[in-house]
Amino acid sequence: MLERVVEDTAVNLLKLAATQLPSDVKEALTGARGLEGSEIAKGQLDAILANIELAERTSTPMCQDTGIIIFYLTVGAEFPILSEIASVLSKATKRATKEIPLRPNTVHPFTERNSGDNTGDYVPDINWEIVEGDTLKITAFPKGGGSENVCTLGMLKPGLGIKGVKKFILDTVISAGGKPCPPIILGIGIGGGSDIAMKLAKKALLRPMSRHHRNPEIAELEEEILKLANQTGIGPMGLGGDTTVLKVNVEYAHRHPASMPVGVAFQCWAARKASAEIWPDGRVEYLTDEAKR
Ligand code: SF4
Numbered sequence: 020m021l022e023r024v025v026e027d028t029a030v031n032l033l034k035l036a037a038t039q040l041p042s043d044v045k046e047a048l049t050g051a052r053g054l055e056g057s058e059i060a061k062g063q064l065d066a067i068l069a070n071i072e073l074a075e076r077t078s079t080p081m082c083q084d085t086g087i088i089i090f091y092l093t094v095g096a097e098f099p100i101l102s103e104i105a106s107v108l109s110k111a112t113k114r115a116t117k118e119i120p121l122r123p124n125t126v127h128p129f130t131e132r133n134s135g136d137n138t139g140d141y142v143p144d145i146n147w148e149i150v151e152g153d154t155l156k157i158t159a160f161p162k163g164g165g166s167e168n169v170c171t172l173g174m175l176k177p178g179l180g181i182k183g184v185k186k187f188i189l190d191t192v193i194s195a196g197g198k199p200c201p202p203i204i205l206g207i208g209i210g211g212g213s214d215i216a217m218k219l220a221k222k223a224l225l226r227p228m229s230r231h232h233r234n235p236e237i238a239e240l241e242e243e244i245l246k247l248a249n250q251t252g253i254g255p256m257g258l259g260g261d262t263t264v265l266k267v268n269v270e271y272a273h274r275h276p277a278s279m280p281v282g283v284a285f286q287c288w289a290a291r292k293a294s295a296e297i298w299p300d301g302r303v304e305y306l307t308d309e310a311k312r
Pocket residue numbers: 082083084085086162163164165166167199200287288289
């Protein structure tokens with residue numbers, strides 16, 4: 020049954036994400052270790068890399084913080100069982116919590132009662148993109164709380180221009196300091212409205228490490244922000260060093276002339292994500308090759 024295939028795939032993706040860091044992120048961390056000048060920072064990066072290796076070898080989560088479970092879906096309009104997908108993903112989250120196991124992380128906002136299975140109202144968070152075709156692509160994205168706590172939205176005055184946007188981003192990185200468990204990936208969403216800017220910022224965190232924005236001027240902006248952010252000296256886990264940010268990914272949307280929303284999303288070093296594509300006949304391909312993600 021296709022429902023069962025989707026459920027099993029989502030459980031596998033949550034396990035893959037929790038236990039195996041994508042190879043491009045590992046390479047970025049290893050590369051940063053080679054360039055790092057501070058002894059304390061080298062020690063922190065060594066500990067992070069050893070932790071990643073141990074998690075992979077023992078198939079256990081690389082961090083105790085399960086995060087909040089997010090799924091990004093690209094669904095062909097012809098994919099069967101469209102109306103079942105949300106409940107199947109919720110079921111998969113409950114199963115993954117038991118089977119991996121994952122720390123139950125989802126609490127009621129007022130009573131703080133833990134649901135015990137990483138689901139609840141609006142959780143898992145499911146982001147839909149409906150496209151032509153008949154396949155379903157799922158990306159599982161458990162988002163850690165430390166890095167989530169410092170995500171920030173600024174509704175800037177458009178007159179501040181790109182200089183003001185850069186200042187806001189850097190001020191946000193400096194005020195976050197070590198809280199998001201650096202080295203981080205920064206997702207920036209510029210324009211749209213308040214919700215669009217934050218959605219773009221968070222989705223930008225999924226971009227493969229080797230890929231820059233398609234517009235060369237935006238790609239240049241990404242490199243400039245990366246360089247400036249690494250001059251802050253915050254360093255791995257906030258203990259000082261050259262490696263604060265591994266990558267900056269900017270996305271933009273057209274905006275109201277009177278608004279300049281800027282969303283800044285932080286992703287900790289545990290940049291967990293895993294993707295797969297499912298066909299209506301039950302065939303599944305795990306997208307470990309970053310070009311396919
Ligand atoms: S922010 Fe990331 S690295 Fe830090 S505790 Fe949460 S999941 Fe772990």
